Amino acid sequence: MGTTPGFDIYQRWRRPFEVGAWVAFFVLNGIFNSINSRLDHAGAAAWEPWLWEWSSLLVLLALLPGVIALERRWPIRFDNWRRNLPLHLLFSVPFSLIHVSAMHLLRKLGYLAAGRPYDAFGASWWINFGYEYLKDVRTYFVIVGTLVLYRLWRLRQQGEAKLLAAPDEGAPVEPVDRPERFLVRKLGKEFLLNASEIEWLQASGNYVNLHVRGRDYPLRATMAGIEERLDPARFVRVHRSHFVNLDYLAEIEPLESGDARLQMRDGAKIPCSRRYRAALRERFGQPD
Incomplete structure (x- = not known):
């Protein structure tokens, strides 16, 4: 892709x-x-x-x-x-x-x-x-x-990401309410993107950007709407405009303000507000 x-x-x-x-x-x-x-x-x-x-x-x-x-x-x-x-x-x-x-x-x-x-x-x-x-x-x-x-x-x-729709007939091959893959349309071609490959998500206007290997694929959705479809065992909300995939989280850096800065495996830094910091540290295996 x-x-x-x-x-x-x-x-x-x-x-x-x-x-x-x-x-x-x-x-x-x-x-x-x-x-x-x-x-x-x-x-x-x-x-x-x-x-x-x-x-x-x-x-x-x-x-x-x-x-x-x-x-x-x-x-x-x-x-x-x-x-x-x-x-x-x-x-x-x-x-x-x-x-x-x-x-x-x-x-x-x-x-x-x-x-x-x-x-x-x-x-x-x-x-x-x-x-x-x-x-x-x-x-x-x-x-x-x-x-x-x-x-x-x-x-x-x-490339624009879309949720896979349920088939007109028969049962879907995977859960529609919690998708394992997303459909990406780019340059007239279609690709399937595994949800597990998404490193983090960021709100951007009427879209939520899915960040994968240094590239963003916009999904037309709201943060509240996409939160219901993400696997809670893998994705954690860390900010009003950010979710992170715990598999790609490398470090939590506390800040004097009570917020935190998250270091991802690729070197990217993601903001974490104090509202979500305690729950994240607990999920990440660190005492608050």
């Missing part, structure tokens, strides 16, 4: 790649829009088109983490888009209000520094805001659409 070397490199540098890609997208868009605006407003001062575009760009970049968090909380998928799409349409209204307000504040400060007056909307403010909202709702859904496509690409490359 190995991934390509290029995807492995991407996984190690995923966060810098994501941040860099978004910054590059907005910066390039700001440069091109500034040049276009300069050509369209030949009578304006040379700095004005750049102020107009970059004030908007900086606010959009500041709003980007919020849009990402909203899409992660209410993701758009084939099974829920009818429910979540109207929510994102509603979210686009405060997105636009914040964008327009902060953008015009930055522009006003820029004009003030240049000793020039700046009238944001004038008498027809509602018409101008309607125009700005039409642009902002498009920007909002370009961001959301990009996040959806990016997630689909990642799942295809990384």
Whole structure:
């Protein structure tokens, strides 16, 4: 079930790649829009088109983490888009209000520094805001659409785990309520993953990542839902967002705060909250 070397490199540098890609997208868009605006407003001062575009760009970049968090909380998928799409349409209204307000504040400060007056909307403010909202709702859904496509690409490359379903006829070959294996779909192929191979599990939005030999396979589930299906003789909850497989636990390191840090056999470190520490030490054969 190995991934390509290029995807492995991407996984190690995923966060810098994501941040860099978004910054590059907005910066390039700001440069091109500034040049276009300069050509369209030949009578304006040379700095004005750049102020107009970059004030908007900086606010959009500041709003980007919020849009990402909203899409992660209410993701758009084939099974829920009818429910979540109207929510994102509603979210686009405060997105636009914040964008327009902060953008015009930055522009006003820029004009003030240049000793020039700046009238944001004038008498027809509602018409101008309607125009700005039409642009902002498009920007909002370009961001959301990009996040959806990016997630689909990642799942295809990384592999998405699923619980084995009961057959239409006859008894299942293994317990469905406590599966011994998971089905992984990746790059158009299917693999079976033994539950005993899972080293730890970590909550991630609407998914629970199954960590196996340095790779994560997202399973669409909640921590409460997956807890009922894990073998309690092997898996122990150590944190509100983590389960560990005792077979892969190497060391428990107590912390002054009362929490603990777990050292796994592969060198990974997993947080353990004080709520679960005593039970874990007892299971692991150490006195508290």
